[in-house]
Amino acid sequence: MTAEVISRSLTDSVLNYLKSIFATVRFRQFARQNERINKTPTDTSTQISVNPIFRDFNRAVGKSVVDITRQKIFVYIKIPRSQQSQKILREMEAMIKEEISSRNPDYYFSSPERFKNHLWFIGTKR
Numbered sequence: 716m717t718a719e720v721i722s723r724s725l726t727d728s729v730l731n732y733l734k735s736i737f738a739t740v741r742f743r744q745f746a747r748q749n750e751r752i753n754k755t756p757t758d759t760s761t762q763i764s765v766n767p768i769f770r771d772f773n774r775a776v777g778k779s780v781v782d783i784t785r786q787k788i789f790v791y792i793k794i795p796r797s798q799q800s801q802k803i804l805r806e807m808e809a810m811i812k813e814e815i816s817s818r819n820p821d822y823y824f825s826s827p828e829r830f831k832n833h834l835w836f837i838g839t840k841r
Contacts, residue, residue, distance in 0.1 A: 731783045738781040738818070742790065745814055746776040748803065772800040781815075788822050788838035790815055794829070804834070812836060 723732040748769045775795035782789040792811075795801055808827055815836060816824050822838035829835075 727784050731785065735781055735783045738783060739779065741818070742781050742815070743777060743779055746779065746792075746807070746811065747773050748776075768797065768799045768803070771795050771797050772803050775800065775804075783819075786840050788815070788819055788824075788836075790836040790838075792834040792836075794832045794834055808834075 719732060720729060723729050750766055750769055772795050775793045778793045780789075780791045782791070790811075792804070795804060812824055812827070815838070816822075819838060821841055823841060824836055824838040827834050827836050
């Protein structure tokens with residue numbers, strides 16, 4: 716973290732680093748899927764479990780990063796392992812692009828680009 720602050724102070728702005736941290740947290744909250752399943756075992760207690768597809772999806776989205784610089788914004792999303800989780804991400808791509816575009820109106824965003832098991836949205840300043 717200290718190296719990143721020094722690097723940002725020399726090449727960019729420390730304020731952009733703080734904006735990146737805040738935007739990353741907000742993006743992760745937006746993308747996270749919440750669905751609980753109530754299981755009733757044979758006894759009277761009720762257990763709450765998480766759907767394994769959503770667990771895999773949330774694990775991947777939890778590693779997302781938003782990096783804001785003076786001229787560009789990079790949004791990195793790790794693609795989940797399972798096919799069902801990838802389907803959820805594919806269905807959300809339009810919503811994700813709309814969300815990051817509305818939160819950063821001064822930037823044009825490209826269509827998502829897949830590189831191996833990573834998905835990138837790149838925004839260029841207007």
